[in-house]
Amino acid sequence: MKDLKTPGRPWTSSPSARALGALVAVLLLGALFNAEGAFFKWGTHRDMLRAVSVFGILACGMTGVIISGGIDLSVGSILALASVTFSLLTIHWHWAAPWAVLACLGVGMACGLCSGALVAKAKMQPFIATLAMMVFARGLAKWVTGGEKISQAVKQSDGTFAYVDLPPLFKWIDSRILYDNISVVTLVFLTCLLLCWVLLNKLRAGRYIYAVGGNEEAARLSGVPVGLIRIVTYGVSGLCCAVAGMCQACQEYQGDPEAGAGYELSAIAMVVIGGTSLNGGKGSIWLTLIGVLTIGYLDKILSINAVGEDKRLMLTGIIVVAAVLLQKSRR
Amino acid sequence: MTTPLLQMKGIGKSFGANRVLQDVHLDLFAGEVHILAGENGAGKSTLINILGGVHQDYEGQILLDGTARQFKSVLEAARHGIAVIHQELSLVNTLSVADNLFLGREVCRWSWLQRTSMLAQARQWLAALDLDIDVTCPVEQYPVGIRQMIEICKALSLQSRIMVMDEPTSALTEPESQRLFGLIDTLKQRGVGIIYITHKMEEIYRIGDRITVLRDGQAIGTARSHLLPQDTLVTWMVGRTIQEQFPNHAPHTGEVCLQARHFTVPDPDRRGACVVDHVNLAVHAGEIVGVAGLQGSGNSALLNGLFGTFGRRVQGDVQINGRPYTAFSPGHSIARGMALVTNDRKTTGLIASMNIIQNVTLASLKAFCEGGFLQPKAERRAAAQQSRALNLKASSLNEDMDCLSGGNQQKVVLAKWLETRPRILLLDDPCRGVDIGAKHEIYELMTRLCTEGVAIVLVSSEMPELLCMSDRILVMHRGQVTLALNRDEATQEKILYAALGKRNNA
Incomplete structure (x- = not known):
């Protein structure tokens, strides 16, 4: 967050400071409406982190896509596809966990690369290309499963159900470690965050992602392989979807072809609330972390105060607008 | 003495701690062209923005016909008869001329x-300015020069x-500029006051x-233009005397670096047509080759085609340092x-967000x-x-591009390319929108690179720049080289004549 130190400009104009401002406001709200002290218990925060992790993993991949000037609407569907693939391979076909994980990552990445190729090579608009992938991947997930959820109950040829054991990986990912203090999915999320940070801030490819988002033509004329970079960002997003899909399957003990509907919008909202510009070229993975936490806490605070889902959704909508307006007004 | 159309008195303006205008006076009479000159970053744009109602918090007073006015918005300024025609035209390109x-x-x-x-009225307005164009056509079909006139209209x-x-x-191209000047004369006769930045x-x-x-x-001075010699004007602008605008430079001609035979760039919009048509070009190490031509003559497309901006659509036989080059991609x-x-x-050129x-x-x-990891140090x-x-x-190397003046931004672009240690430097109007001081530095840089054996191809919209910097000049017209001149035989007239094409044999 080196922006904080940029000389000659008030610190309030730095994107990270503004994003942090929104998060702090939400935390203050939590301290105020603490539901008789529930907000001050670590368990609340741990559960919030667990609930937000799957979205956070999607948001990691989404950040790269958005910085490169694109958008990925297919993340929810690819999540579902990965989740049913993982369940099918491990629960029904009894694949060993490492192979199943690799296969899922392959499926997710293939979907992402496909969207990327449509954008970069066929010159389709990202919105259209990923919309097509969103529909296609959802269909594929339903076709693979025959429209059924993939769970421990395996349908036999005579129409009855037999129950099989859940592979240990499911239970482990759904568990908490470090004396019950943090969920494994949260650690998976943090790992994704770290890897994306390395990609965006430490690798040459990351610099190119920013350059392509900032000014595609100038980047191309400077020798940046624009098409390849675009494909890579969608590929990474696909990988993140696969990871999120597997986590989702483990948390639900099943692979649901209907899972993840609408998740793409949550992931985009998290990235944008952090302050990453939809115009591309600006933003960072840490801003996304702040966005993820802001939405996560908001949801948690409303739920511990027993605000009904109807009001929760309305309030979330209002607060998303407020946060974005806040960032705009000081620009 | 008549009341001036516009008086700006004691105008001052700060952005944060940065003082950009200090006690500036400016007045404008009806039927007058008042030139506003100064280097980039001198405060011209800010002054104009204050007049146009973009900035509302400023010191001083604006008087229209002797009455003090304070504009709260751009719209209000427009209602009082102030029109600002910006560098970036503010027309909606996809709408028709009349709709605009x-x-x-x-x-x-x-x-x-x-x-x-509306169509009838639009035709009437355009006819008053001797503009004969189809008002139902989208604006984007017209060249920039016409669009500018539509905006003036x-x-x-x-x-x-x-x-x-x-x-x-x-x-604008030279004929377009001439046409604009004619239009300005018409406007003057109609009693319009014009503030002209150039x-x-x-x-x-x-x-x-x-x-x-x-x-x-700060306003350094105001004078009638025929009473202000060019030397004084330049001194006023830069605050120092520039003895000679162009550095001396002797060619250091070496081996042929870049050679193109029958180089052709097809027109992406019209099948079968070419923007660059069978051009032959040879550039030696340590030499500056100028390519003159009006806008759209293909000189800019020639540089872009050679560099690979258009990819492998281009045809022809290109050699770099004697080895054939066919990849035509920026990376290669x-x-x-x-x-x-x-x-x-x-x-x-630039990536504004970096x-x-x-x-x-x-x-x-x-x-x-x-190994793919950046080395920030x-x-x-x-x-x-x-x-x-x-x-x-720049106050720091972490500074964003929008904090820099035009000249400094151009230096960043040059720095980017010099960092690649080029042997062949293609310059497409490198001094566009750059102030005099920075221009001079760019000329000196070119001279220095020449002595280091870099081959330079220069395209420029400014004739003096081409004449003084180039060792050889090629003139292009409609995609073809119509004239090749050595430094000593080149004159402005010859170049313009060739650039206009030989058809108008006057």
Whole structure:
């Protein structure tokens, strides 16, 4: 967050400071409406982190896509596809966990690369290309499963159900470690965050992602392989979807072809609330972390105060607008 | 003495701690062209923005016809007859000419558009300016010169009495500029007062009645243009005497670096047509080859085609240092020692969202990586070195592009390309929108690179620049080279004659 130190400009104009401002406001709200002290218990925060992790993993991949000037609407569907693939391979076909994980990552990445190729090579608009992938991947997930959820109950040829054991990986990912203090999915999320940070801030490819988002033509004329970079960002997003899909399957003990509907919008909202510009070229993975936490806490605070889902959704909508307006007004 | 149309008294303005205007006086009479000159960053744009109602918090007073006015918005300024014609034209390109002229004040009856009456009215307005164009065509089908005139026509139809033109000729060809000057004469006769911002000396003396020079936010002086010699004007602008605008330079001709035979760039919009048509070109090490031509003559497309901007659509036989070159992609071109400074740093040169360091290292980023990982220290070192060598003025290397003046932005672009250690430097109007001081530094840089054996191809919209910097000059017309001249035989007349094509045999 080196922006904080940029000389000659008030610190309030730095994107990270503004994003942090929104998060702090939400935390203050939590301290105020603490539901008789529930907000001050670590368990609340741990559960919030667990609930937000799957979205956070999607948001990691989404950040790269958005910085490169694109958008990925297919993340929810690819999540579902990965989740049913993982369940099918491990629960029904009894694949060993490492192979199943690799296969899922392959499926997710293939979907992402496909969207990327449509954008970069066929010159389709990202919105259209990923919309097509969103529909296609959802269909594929339903076709693979025959429209059924993939769970421990395996349908036999005579129409009855037999129950099989859940592979240990499911239970482990759904568990908490470090004396019950943090969920494994949260650690998976943090790992994704770290890897994306390395990609965006430490690798040459990351610099190119920013350059392509900032000014595609100038980047191309400077020798940046624009098409390849675009494909890579969608590929990474696909990988993140696969990871999120597997986590989702483990948390639900099943692979649901209907899972993840609408998740793409949550992931985009998290990235944008952090302050990453939809115009591309600006933003960072840490801003996304702040966005993820802001939405996560908001949801948690409303739920511990027993605000009904109807009001929760309305309030979330209002607060998303407020946060974005806040960032705009000081620009 | 009549009351001036406009008086700006004691105008001052700060952005935060940065004082950009200090006690500036400016007045404008009806039927007068008042030139506003000054280097980039002198405060011209800020002054214009205050007049146009963009900035509302300023010190001082604006008087229209002797009455003090305070504009709360751009719209209010427009209602008082002030029209600002910006460098970036503010027309909606996909709408028709008539729709643009009536944008925001369509003629309606019961909210139904009265198309016939609008078209008739639009034709009338355009005819008053001797513009014979189809008002139902989308604006984007017309060249920039015509679009500018449409915009002027729009301003006139709004009863504007004060027109501000911000470097209007920067994107115009010579005939288009001449036409604009004719239009300005018409406007003067109609009693319109014009504030005209320009960097070009010839224009100042061609159309200006009076000149006001701004420097570092202060008005240095105002004078009638025929009473102000060019030397004094330049001294006012830069605050120092520039003895000679162009550095001396002797060719250091070596081996042939870049050779193109029958180089052709097909026109992407028209099948079978070419923007560059069988051009032969040979550039030696240590030589500057100027390519003259009006806008659209193909000189800019020639540079872009050679560099690979258009990919492998181009045809012809190109050799770099004697080895054939067929890849035609920017990446390959850079690897073979070519660099292209494009003519529009905003859209094709800089990445506005990245800082100076990141922009400088972008084209040579592989050299700053180990195993794909960036080396920030090496990057900073290189950027610092380049910015010192180019005398880049910035408070820090982490500065964003929008904090820099045009001249300094151009230096960042140059630094980016010099960092690739080019052997062949293609310069497409490198001094566009750059102030005099920075221009001079760019000329000196070119001279220095020549002595180091870099081959330079220069395309420029400014004739003196081409004449004084080039060792040889090729003149292009409609994609073809119509004339090749050596330095000593080149004159402005010969070049213009060839650039206009031999058809108009006058």
